[in-house]
Amino acid sequence: MTDLTLTTAGGITPGDAGESRRLKRALRRTRRRESWNAVLLLLPLALVTAIFFLLPIASLLTGAVHSPDYASSFPRTAALVAQGTTFDEGFYAALFTDISEADAAQNSGAGARRLNQDMAGFTTMLKKTTRQAREGAPAAGEARAWFENVDPRWVDPEYQAAIARAAATNTDFFLLKSVDLQRDKAGNITAVPDDQALFRRVLLRTLTISLGVTFISCVLGYPLAWALVNASPGWRRIMLTGVLFPFWTSLLVRSAAWVIVLQKEGPINKLLLTLGVISEPLTLVFNRFGVMVALTHVLLPFLVLPLYSVMRGIPRDYLRAAKSLGARPTRAFLTSYVPLTLPGLGAGAILVFIMAIGYYITPALVGGPNDQMISYFIAFYTNNTINWGLASALALNLLAVTLVLYALYRRLTAPAGGMGGA
Structure with missing residues (x-):
């Protein structure tokens, strides 16, 4: 009873102060225990990630500068x-x-x-x-x-x-070669001869195709996601099944199917010939057009799904409120709805772009010699010529470009306060 008695000055007795310190120490111990429990729970996942993901990547990238x-x-x-x-x-x-x-x-x-x-x-x-x-x-x-x-x-x-x-x-031999540079006999860095320059064109081609596929996916995916959000439950299930259906089919099968569909004797050329739109079959495959079509088909769901999840969380009251304040439907949609969907659109676009720059099978099957992306050359130098150093350097360049563009995306989508974007 003495420890709990207030002093005549209205303060806390020494017994109360000691109890408070004991409680704080006990609370700190509990928090440390919970933190260690969380670390132990995550440790197996961290080990698996390090052993089967980080270490192989680090080993591959080390080959770009280490050549024994x-x-x-x-x-x-x-x-x-x-x-x-x-x-x-x-x-x-x-x-x-x-x-x-x-x-x-x-x-x-x-x-x-x-x-x-x-x-x-x-x-x-x-x-x-x-x-x-x-x-x-x-x-x-x-x-x-x-x-x-x-x-x-x-x-x-x-x-x-x-x-x-x-x-x-x-x-630095492989890193220089991967960007069409070399050292001369004096040790100075110079450009390789024009007839040997290749990799800068390949990298530019990879970025061009990937950006094109991302743009087409945005143009096609935005109205599709909007239709999914506003469809009735029955139609929504049917449409979602169509969006998810490509995930149930092998990537190799999907790419090979486009070769059949787009070939000169394929159904598209036959339909156009029957309708009289064309007088002779078009070359729709083994070129840039075929690569863009096939890659868009493969990657479109990766844009639609995150965009759809964001659109579902936007209250419809915003559009009605904008219209009630005098905005026309188009203006209300562009000013009050589209800005709220940008995080989902940006997340889907960066996902599509990052996946597109690393694709190998689809361009190899559907594209021609001038449509192969940098992943084709990484596989070629790894499997055919056993040039691990150059393959590692090309992979490092691809990783660097991806990180730079992702950092730029985060910078552009960051809020005005300076915090990172979604």
Whole structure:
């Protein structure tokens, strides 16, 4: 009873103050326990995400700047280049030893491939030199002359510069090549010859197709989402089934179906010929038109669904209120309804765009040679030429473009107060 008694001055007794501190400590312990429980619950998901998602991506992107292939095949010359050695007699003696040991260990493939990625002809040179090395070693002090006699390109400054670039474990070679740049024999960054420039055009083509598909999806998806919101329950179920139906079909099947529909003997050309609209079949597939149509069909639901969910949450009273204040239906729709749907439209548009820039199967099946997007080249360099470094660099460029455009989208959709957008 003494601890709960108020002092004559109206304050709290020392017993009450101690109890208050104990309660605060107990509350802090409870909150810490709840926080740790939440962390433990999320830990399995975080581990799965890190192991099966983040680590593979990090490993792939690391390949854009990390290239140990030459050093693993020819370690002696790689070490000499790292020390800043010139291409003197000692270097060529070490190169002969590297080639002989790599031949004995059957380990020259990776190094040869890395050299050939930088400059064509190295694979042939190495095979020829390996055959000569099996017949006997050069005399002491004549290693450089021996290599020059086997193939004069071994002492060519441009090929020497290529060896120096390939010997570096960490390199910007693939990143530069992925944007049509290179280092000359003096180490300066220059543009590649016009007949070799490719990747900037491919990246621009990828962005153009993706933006076009996003725009078409917005034009088609907005009225479709509006119709879904305002339809009767029965029609809404039927329309939603139509929107979701593509998810029940394989992407490969959907893409192949458009080849059949759009081909010269397909139903669209037959209908147009029957109606007399055209006199000969149109080329609607294996070109940019076919890619845009097929990608829009595949990605349209990803815009409609978020936009539909936002539209459903907008009270219809807003339109009626705008009309009651004298606004015409079109003006009321544009000024009081459309702005409220922009978060859903923006979310759907950025989702469609991000998915479009990474699509591979649909452009590969429906498009022509000049319609392949950057994902095609990433797959090509990964599976066909085993050029992991260039594939990683292209993937890194694609990721960088995506992050920049997403940051721009967040900036444009941020409220005036400066907080991030939805």
